[in-house]
Amino acid sequence: QKEVEQDPGPLSVPEGAIVSLNCTYSNSAFQYFMWYRQYSRKGPELLMYTYSSGNKEDGRFTAQVDKSSKYISLFIRDSQPSDSATYLCAMSANAGGTSYGKLTFGQGTILTVHP
Amino acid sequence: DVKVTQSSRYLVKRTGEKVFLECVQDMDHENMFWYRQDPGLGLRLIYFSYDVKMKEKGDIPEGYSVSREKKERFSLILESASTNQTSMYLCASSLFRGEQFFGPGTRLTVL
Numbered sequence A: 001q002k003e004v005e006q007d008p009g010p011l012s013v014p015e016g017a018i019v020s021l022n023c024t025y026s027n028s029a030f031q032y033f034m035w036y037r038q039y040s041r042k043g044p045e046l047l048m049y050t051y052s053s054g055n056k057e058d059g060r061f062t063a064q065v066d067k068s069s070k071y072i073s074l075f076i077r078d079s080q081p082s083d084s085a086t087y088l089c090a091m092s093a094n095a096g097g098t099s100y101g102k103l104t105f106g107q108g109t110i111l112t113v114h115p
Numbered sequence B: 001d002v003k004v005t006q007s008s009r010y011l012v013k014r015t016g017e018k019v020f021l022e023c024v025q026d027m028d029h030e031n032m033f034w035y036r037q038d039p040g041l042g043l044r045l046i047y048f049s050y051d052v053k054m055k056e057k058g059d060i061p062e063g064y065s066v067s068r069e070k071k072e073r074f075s076l077i078l079e080s081a082s083t084n085q086t087s088m089y090l091c092a093s094s095l096f097r098g099e100q101f102f103g104p105g106t107r108l109t110v111l
Helices: none
Strands: A011-014 A019-025 A032-038 A045-051 A054-058 A061-066 A071-076 A085-092 A109-114 B004-006 B010-013 B019-025 B031-038 B042-051 B054-057 B064-070 B073-078 B087-094 B106-110
Touching (some): A019 A085, A032 A061, A045 A054, A045 A061, A045 A071, A071 A085, B004 B087, B010 B019, B019 B031, B019 B087, B019 B106, B031 B064, B031 B073, B042 B064, B042 B073, B054 B064, B073 B087
Parallel strands (some): A011 A109
Antiparallel strands (some): A019 A071, A032 A085, A054 A061, A061 A071, A085 A109, B004 B019, B019 B073, B031 B042, B031 B087, B064 B073, B087 B106
8 A cells, every 4th residue: 555645537627616636645654745736747846835734725725634534635726727737745754854854745636627 | 936957858868878867956955856757656766865975765776876966966877778767857855844846857768
């Protein structure tokens, strides 16, 4: 079983829809949670960064972390065609120490928002 | 803004060639990472470095080596390229907090 599970999709939604992307994980030591967006043939770009449980909002994007369920989510409101990309979740056990910030990634979910 | 640059966007090499992939970051980050990304396999860590001249093996180091002579530069070396090393190679850097910033990637094809 992988440490981080993410449904690869693909997910196709109409413009304006609310998108929900999810990851589950098994390592209870994970404390730092990230979402990356990757456009085709480009490197991943950091979208959201959260520490421990709770919600974080940035414009149309909301990240949620539920450590008790080992479940994280990314919500995209009023989705746009420009949101079409692969979304990767990533997490780490600690920010320093011996792990040096190593991340464990989900496989990525391919999202298409059609006009 | 953090900027991570990679020396080539596309590279075509022949089996057995020695290949150098260069990565430079401009934000004085301590940590630097090399990944490869393949369809269905996601991002896999090859090597990382937490300081100049320091390196640690990641999950798939076989067939690769790295060099970090200066803080801002981290090189990935394929000693003798093979066709199964055809992939997208991504470099990243980070401060201690764990959020990593990625370069644009190098798509390497080994013939």
